[in-house]
Amino acid sequence: MANVSNTSTGKGRVVIIGGNAAGMSAASKIRREQPERDILVLEKTAYTSYSNCGIPYFIGGMIKEVDRLVVRSPEEFREKYNIDVRTGHEVIEIDLGAQRVKVQEREAARVTEESYDQLLIATGARPFCPQVEGMDAAGIFGLSGLASGINIQEFLTNKSPQNVVVVGGGYIGLEMAEALTRLKLNVSLVQKSPEVMDTLDPDMGALVSQALRGIGVKLFLSEGFEAFEVKEGRVTGVVTPERTLPADMVILGLGVRANSHLAKAAGIELGPRGAISVDGRMQTSTANVWAAGDCAASLHRVTGQPVHIALGTIANKQGLVAGTNISGGQGWFPGVVGTAVSKICAVEVARTGLQEKELQQLGTDYATATIKTRTRAGYYPGSGTITVKLLGEKGSGLLLGAQIVGMEGAAKRIDIIATALTAEMTAEDLIGLDLSYAPPFSPVWDPVQTAARQLIKKL
Amino acid sequence: MANVSNTSTGKGRVVIIGGNAAGMSAASKIRREQPERDILVLEKTAYTSYSNCGIPYFIGGMIKEVDRLVVRSPEEFREKYNIDVRTGHEVIEIDLGAQRVKVQEREAARVTEESYDQLLIATGARPFCPQVEGMDAAGIFGLSGLASGINIQEFLTNKSPQNVVVVGGGYIGLEMAEALTRLKLNVSLVQKSPEVMDTLDPDMGALVSQALRGIGVKLFLSEGFEAFEVKEGRVTGVVTPERTLPADMVILGLGVRANSHLAKAAGIELGPRGAISVDGRMQTSTANVWAAGDCAASLHRVTGQPVHIALGTIANKQGLVAGTNISGGQGWFPGVVGTAVSKICAVEVARTGLQEKELQQLGTDYATATIKTRTRAGYYPGSGTITVKLLGEKGSGLLLGAQIVGMEGAAKRIDIIATALTAEMTAEDLIGLDLSYAPPFSPVWDPVQTAARQLIKKL
Numbered sequence: 001m002a003n004v005s006n007t008s009t010g011k012g013r014v015v016i017i018g019g020n021a022a023g024m025s026a027a028s029k030i031r032r033e034q035p036e037r038d039i040l041v042l043e044k045t046a047y048t049s050y051s052n053c054g055i056p057y058f059i060g061g062m063i064k065e066v067d068r069l070v071v072r073s074p075e076e077f078r079e080k081y082n083i084d085v086r087t088g089h090e091v092i093e094i095d096l097g098a099q100r101v102k103v104q105e106r107e108a109a110r111v112t113e114e115s116y117d118q119l120l121i122a123t124g125a126r127p128f129c130p131q132v133e134g135m136d137a138a139g140i141f142g143l144s145g146l147a148s149g150i151n152i153q154e155f156l157t158n159k160s161p162q163n164v165v166v167v168g169g170g171y172i173g174l175e176m177a178e179a180l181t182r183l184k185l186n187v188s189l190v191q192k193s194p195e196v197m198d199t200l201d202p203d204m205g206a207l208v209s210q211a212l213r214g215i216g217v218k219l220f221l222s223e224g225f226e227a228f229e230v231k232e233g234r235v236t237g238v239v240t241p242e243r244t245l246p247a248d249m250v251i252l253g254l255g256v257r258a259n260s261h262l263a264k265a266a267g268i269e270l271g272p273r274g275a276i277s278v279d280g281r282m283q284t285s286t287a288n289v290w291a292a293g294d295c296a297a298s299l300h301r302v303t304g305q306p307v308h309i310a311l312g313t314i315a316n317k318q319g320l321v322a323g324t325n326i327s328g329g330q331g332w333f334p335g336v337v338g339t340a341v342s343k344i345c346a347v348e349v350a351r352t353g354l355q356e357k358e359l360q361q362l363g364t365d366y367a368t369a370t371i372k373t374r375t376r377a378g379y380y381p382g383s384g385t386i387t388v389k390l391l392g393e394k395g396s397g398l399l400l401g402a403q404i405v406g407m408e409g410a411a412k413r414i415d416i417i418a419t420a421l422t423a424e425m426t427a428e429d430l431i432g433l434d435l436s437y438a439p440p441f442s443p444v445w446d447p448v449q450t451a452a453r454q455l456i457k458k459l
Numbered sequence: 460m461a462n463v464s465n466t467s468t469g470k471g472r473v474v475i476i477g478g479n480a481a482g483m484s485a486a487s488k489i490r491r492e493q494p495e496r497d498i499l500v501l502e503k504t505a506y507t508s509y510s511n512c513g514i515p516y517f518i519g520g521m522i523k524e525v526d527r528l529v530v531r532s533p534e535e536f537r538e539k540y541n542i543d544v545r546t547g548h549e550v551i552e553i554d555l556g557a558q559r560v561k562v563q564e565r566e567a568a569r570v571t572e573e574s575y576d577q578l579l580i581a582t583g584a585r586p587f588c589p590q591v592e593g594m595d596a597a598g599i600f601g602l603s604g605l606a607s608g609i610n611i612q613e614f615l616t617n618k619s620p621q622n623v624v625v626v627g628g629g630y631i632g633l634e635m636a637e638a639l640t641r642l643k644l645n646v647s648l649v650q651k652s653p654e655v656m657d658t659l660d661p662d663m664g665a666l667v668s669q670a671l672r673g674i675g676v677k678l679f680l681s682e683g684f685e686a687f688e689v690k691e692g693r694v695t696g697v698v699t700p701e702r703t704l705p706a707d708m709v710i711l712g713l714g715v716r717a718n719s720h721l722a723k724a725a726g727i728e729l730g731p732r733g734a735i736s737v738d739g740r741m742q743t744s745t746a747n748v749w750a751a752g753d754c755a756a757s758l759h760r761v762t763g764q765p766v767h768i769a770l771g772t773i774a775n776k777q778g779l780v781a782g783t784n785i786s787g788g789q790g791w792f793p794g795v796v797g798t799a800v801s802k803i804c805a806v807e808v809a810r811t812g813l814q815e816k817e818l819q820q821l822g823t824d825y826a827t828a829t830i831k832t833r834t835r836a837g838y839y840p841g842s843g844t845i846t847v848k849l850l851g852e853k854g855s856g857l858l859l860g861a862q863i864v865g866m867e868g869a870a871k872r873i874d875i876i877a878t879a880l881t882a883e884m885t886a887e888d889l890i891g892l893d894l895s896y897a898p899p900f901s902p903v904w905d906p907v908q909t910a911a912r913q914l915i916k917k918l
Contacts, residue, residue, distance in 0.1 A: 021903070054838055054898050068838040171897075301893075312903045313896040334891040341895035350895055379513055379527040412868065415875045415894045415905070422892055423882030432793040433881055434760075435874045436800035436809055437772040438630075439513050444480070444771045446874070 010034070010328025012117025015101060017091045017262070019043030020050065020145075021312055022293025023122035024072065025319025026326065027083050033327035039083050040114060042103055044090035047146045048074050053312050055149035056172070059156070060179030066150060094119070094266040096286055118288050118326045121263055121276060122319065125256035125294035125310040127172075134228030139235040142252040143172050152251075161249035162186055165238040166217075167225050169196030171342045173253020174208070177217045178344050180251075188218040188245050190225050190238060197349065199340065200403050201356045203370065204389050207405040211347035220245070256310045258295045271297040275308035280332045282322040290326060292318035299335030302353055302400065302421055303362065309336055338401070339418045341411045348411035352418045353401025354391065365394040369454035373447050375409040377439035386410040388451040390417075390427070397426035397459045402448070409441070416448050427452045427459060469493070469787025471576025474560060476550045476721070478502030479509065479604075480771050481752025482581035483531065484778025485785065486542050492786035498542050499573060501562055503549035506605045507533045512771050514608035515631070518615070519638030525609060553578065553725040555745055577747050577785045580722055580735060581778065584715035584753035584769040586631075593687030598694040601711040602631050611710075620708035621645055624697040625676075626684050628655030630801045632712020633667070636676045637803050639710075647677040647704050649684050649697060656808065658799065659862050660815045662829065663848050666864040670806035679704070715769045717754045730756040734767035739791045741781040749785060751777035758794030761812055761859065761880055762821065768795055797860070798877045800870045807870035811877045812860025813850065824853040828913035832906050834868040836898035845869040847910040849876075849886070856885035856918045861907065868900070875907050886911045886918060 014030060016023045019041045027039050041048070049071040057063045074085045088106035095101070100115045127142025129135060139161070141152050155161070162185060166177045169191035180187045189196065189212065195205030196212060196219065209219055220240065229237030229244055237244045258275040269285035271277035276284055276291040280299070284291050293315035297306040314336055324331030339352040359366045368391050376383035384407025391400040402417040404410055420430055430452040437444055445453070473489060475482045478500045486498050500507070508530040516522045533544040547565035554560070559574045586601025588594060598620070600611050614620070623639050625632045628650035639646045648655065648671065654664030655671060655678065668678055679699065688696030688703055696703045717734040728744035730736035735750040737743055739758070743750050752774035756765040773795055783790030798811040818825045827850050835842035843866025850860040861876040863869055879889055889911040896903055904912070 051836060051838070051898065051903070053896075053903075054836060057839065057898060062840055063838050311896070313894065316903050317891070332891075334888075336893045339893045339895045341897045341900055343897060343899040348900075352893070352895070377510060377513060379510070379522050380516065381521055409868070409871065412871055412895060412900055413874070415872070415892075416878055418893050418895065419875055419878040419882070419884075422888070423878070423884065425878075425882065429793075429881070432776070432791075433874075434795040434798045434811070434877050435772065436798045436811070436871060436877065437512075437770065438800045438802060439510065439516060440802040441800055441807075441871055444510070444512075444775050 009118060009326055013038040013040065013115065014118045014120065014326055015114055015116035016041045016120040016122060017101065018122035018124055018293070019048035019074070019085055019087070020122070020124060020293070021315035022319035022322070023120065024049045024077065025316050026120050026122065026292060026323035027077070028081060029320050029323025030327045031081050031083055033329065037327065041077070041083060041085040042089040042091050042101070042114070043085065043087045044106070045145055045147055046087050048072060048077060048085055048087070050146045051312070052143070052145065055143055055146070056175035056179040058149055059152055059176065060182040066146065069146065091262060094262050096266050096289065099288065119290065120322055120326065121284070121289065121291040121295060122293045123259040123262060123295045125258050127252050128254045128257050129252060130254070132227045134230040134235065137228055137230040137235040138233055139248060140228060140250040140252065143176065155249065156183065159248070163246045164188070164249045164251065165190060165245050165247040166251045166253050167238060168253035168255065170199070170253050170255055171340065173251065174212065174344050175342060176251045176253060177212060178215060181215050181217060187216070188220060190220045190223055190240055190245070192222070192224040194222050196221070199351055199355065200349070201389065204387065204403040204405055207387060208344060208347065208349055211344050215345050256294065258308055258310070260295050263291065263295070271306045271308070273308040277306065280334065281325045282318055282333060283325070290322045292322040298333070301335040301337050307336070309338065311340065337418050337421045339414060341414060343411070346407060348404070348406055348408065350404045350411035350414035351402070352414050353399065353421050355401060355403070356391070359391065359400060364400065366391055366400055367394055367455060367458035369451050369458060371447065371451045371454055373450055374443055375407055376441060377443055380439040382408070384408060384410070386447050388447045390448070390451040390455045392427045392455050392459050394459050397428060397456070399425055399427060399430060413446070413448050427456045431456065468577060468785055472497040472499065472574065473577045473579065473785055474573055474575035475500045475579040475581060476560065477581035477583055477752070478507035478533070478544055478546070479581070479583060479752070480774035481778035481781070482579065483508045483536065484775050485579050485581065485751060485782035486536070487540060488779050488782025489786045490540050490542055492788065496786065500536070500542060500544040501548040501550050501560070501573070502544065502546045503565070504604055504606055505546050507531060507536060507544055507546070509605045510771070511602070511604065514602055514605070515634035515638040517608055518611055518635070519641040525605065528605065550721060553721050555725050555748065558747065578749065579781055579785065580743070580748065580750040580754060581752045582718040582721060582754045584717050586711050587713045587716050588711060589713070591686045593689040593694065596687055596689040596694040597692055598707060599687065599709040599711065602635065614708065615642065618707070622705045623647070623708040623710065624649060624704050624706040625710045625712050626697060627712035627714065629658070629712050629714055630799065632710065633671065633803050634801060635710045635712060636671060637674060640674050640676060646675070647679060649679045649682055649699055649704070651681070651683040653681050655680070658810055658814065659808070660848065663846065663862040663864055666846060667803060667806065667808055670803050674804050715753065717767055717769070719754050722750065730765045730767070732767040736765065739793065740784045741777055741792060742784070749781045751781040757792070760794040760796050766795070768797065770799065796877050796880045798873060800873060802870070805866060807863070807865055807867065809863045809870035809873035810861070811873050812858065812880050814860060814862070815850070818850065818859060823859065825850055825859055826853055826914060826917035828910050828917060830906065830910045830913055832909055833902055834866055835900060836902055839898040841867070843867060843869070845906050847906045849907070849910040849914045851886045851914050851918050853918050856887060856915070858884055858886060858889060872905070872907050886915045890915065
């Protein structure tokens with residue numbers, strides 16, 4: 001992407017489209033650096049700064065009040081931070097030449113215009129919905145912001161569905177499947193690949209599939225879905241090539257796509273999977289226009305290629321970097337290594353780096369090692385199983401990725417590998433690390449090092 | 460230390476002095492590499508390969524059978540691994556010129572000699588016992604191997620002590636204090652420094668002191684101990700400058716010293732605090748003589764200086780490296796960064812790198828940042844407090860160390876910093892790491908990154 005010069009990052013009016021993680025991280029950073037800067041945030045929904053990731057726990061009843069998911073309300077931003085946050089304001093067009101945005105005000109039903117000196121696009125992502133028959137029926141939900149969580153909860157309360165089908169077995173699909181089993185519903189899950197969670201290799205995904213069956217989720221694997229069966233405008237079934245699953249509620253867990261239509265229409269360059277292309281400063285292809293969060297691409301530090309990964313951590317970091325630069329400082333987002341973590345009842349799941357299918361696509365000469373051991377010293381109460389799969393490059397010995405499935409205390413170990421990948425460590429470097437050990441925390445060789453001791457024999 | 464050439468590492472007879480973590484790691488590695496190699500292990504006690512770190516949990520009743528602490532018995536090594544392990548055999552002299560060791564056989568009460576081509580000294584460490592009045596009284600125990608754990612448990616059973624004083628507030632002292640409160644004894648702890656656990660800075664140590672008081676341990680801080688009060692050969696009190704604490708049992712927790720007297724007597728070079736000097740291959744100053752484990756020094760990767768840190772993880776790694784080299788391979792122990800972890804009831808404690816007093820001694824221009832946040836998303840059930848202190852170098856921004864005190868899930872985060880220290884990362888690098896996030900595991904900014912965001916302002 002061409003390097004674009006900005007005339008005056010440190011002054012003038014800032015307009016931010018989107019008031020969640022990335023947008024409000026940027027707004028807060030700018031306010032801390034520049035107490036007098038004119039900052040306008042335009043948010044189409046009624047909410048700001050909430051935890052998307054917490055929604056499944058709200059639906060599952062582990063969190064009673066939806067307000068607990070809100071980190072800061074629009075009022076707080078206005079009153080405590082002097083940030084002009086306008087909810088119910090949807091930007092419908094960006095005019096790059098005039099440096100203006102066109103805004104649809106929901107309540108007043110009118111369109112106004114706002115000018116900017118610096119524009120941050122932080123429009124997030126939306127659930128991927130394939131265009132199939134019955135898509136618009138009542139009872140079909142994607143997880144897209146706090147409002148969708150409230151809608152799902154109201155539907156559960158008012159319509160008392162019994163048979164829920166989750167379509168797609170990624171993080172959100174699985175966390176929702178767990179939440180719905182907590183409510184004692186009949187939960188089925190349809191997934192096109194041979195195991196759930198295809199960001200893991202199938203051998204590791206199989207452990208997660210097994211955990212889901214253990215909590216009563218019926219899995220229909222290697223089974224795409226074709227259409228929804230609808231009666232009187234309400235969903236009644238999910239149609240696959242093999243069968244029709246009865247469903248009075250459907251949750252879409254097919255991943256997300258960047259909300260980049262505004263940027264695209266304005267002529268801003270897009271990157272992988274339609275995410276907005278940015279450099280390490282979070283600048284787009286256009287002067288004075290920035291992007292951050294689930295709508296933006298990231299550099300993958302292992303491959304060196306841009307990727308689109310929509311996660312709250314990344315959105316917060318990118319927002320902070322964008323805010324730093326917009327307020328005249330020097331911020332740099334170094335990229336991602338593909339780290340993610342989830343918990344399905346008692347089973348913890350984590351991954352980082354590249355998985356086998358990615359390495360095969362890249363033509364990398366790699367080896368893998370998978371070990372099963374204990375989360376704590378074997379004799380220590382509460383010790384559980386942990387399976388670690390490590391991937392490394394033959395010849396160089398460089399680490400390429402890791403996947404972990406195990407009981408309490410297993411998953412956060414992925415951060416060791418995420419850090420090691422960033423530092424371009426080899427399997428031998430990993431074995432040499434001075435990691436912490438005491439019986440309540442680990443066997444004397446940390447499981448990631450035990451895996452590295454196996455891996456090194458194959459590299 | 461001079462580089463010493465070995466004539467023939469891959470062949471001849473290997474004699475190993477000491478059959479615990481380092482010695483048996485080396486023996487097992489040599490056997491895997493060389494199925495026919497002549498390996499003799501001389502162990503003065505009746506036990507091999509046990510977990511020293513598990514002893515407090517055995518004494519506290521969390522582990523019922525002492526056998527559970529034994530990883531592999533002498534019989535197993537003899538029968539399954541064909542390693543000639545002789546227990547009750549104490550080496551009393553090393554003759555470097557003749558390449559022989561003199562052995563005192565406990566049961567036969569005779570002294571024999573064994574010759575070696577390669578000798579590994581893995582004699583471990585012993586609790587530090589200051590030479591004060593009353594030191595030899597019954598009822599005073601250091602933690603030194605499985606036998607000492609069994610002795611303590613028998614004393615507890617047979618003598619039913621009520622008032623126990625722990626002298627010294629390091630890891631072993633604190634873990635023993637916790638174990639003894641589990642048995643409903645009156646436990647006092649005497650510590651010379653202003654807070655327990657002086658491998659932490661006092662501000663962080665204060666959190667641990669507080670946790671100990673919370674489980675009913677009476678703390679006498681900034682109070683050295685001077686002598687033991689003894690009646691009829693049994694300890695009855697611990698004398699400090701301020702008072703005499705009644706005690707029918709005393710646990711020494713004053714740290715350990717390397718068991719290096721054999722090496723010293725033979726003229727082998729010693730290093731910090733009397734630990735045996737070794738290079739990265741675990742070779743001593745003498746050809747064909749190696750050392751590993753609690754008796755040996757390590758390179759500190761942050762200071763570049765040798766240190767003596769006696770921990771099971773280090774012993775296992777050093778043993779593996781020594782075994783690799785003795786069997787003719789190329790092993791290298793890269794050193795340590797000072798990582799340690801412990802759990803005092805519900806409170807997890809971890810540290811790595813350098814602490815303030817070390818940095819002051821080195822004359823390093825450093826800054827610190829301490830933050831208090833949550834172990835999980837604030838709204839997620841079971842979220843607890845975590846305090847993270849980070850230390851970094853002014854100017855360069857390099858990380859220098861970290862200390863963590865917090866509830867479940869807090870401490871293992873120290874491994875992120877241990878890895879970052881090894882990779883010589885800056886605070887800014889730490890902020891940029893792609894660490895895992897989901898509500899059950901972490902706030903959206905991992906606490907170590909929140910600390911780094913504070914630290915960076917001061918560097």
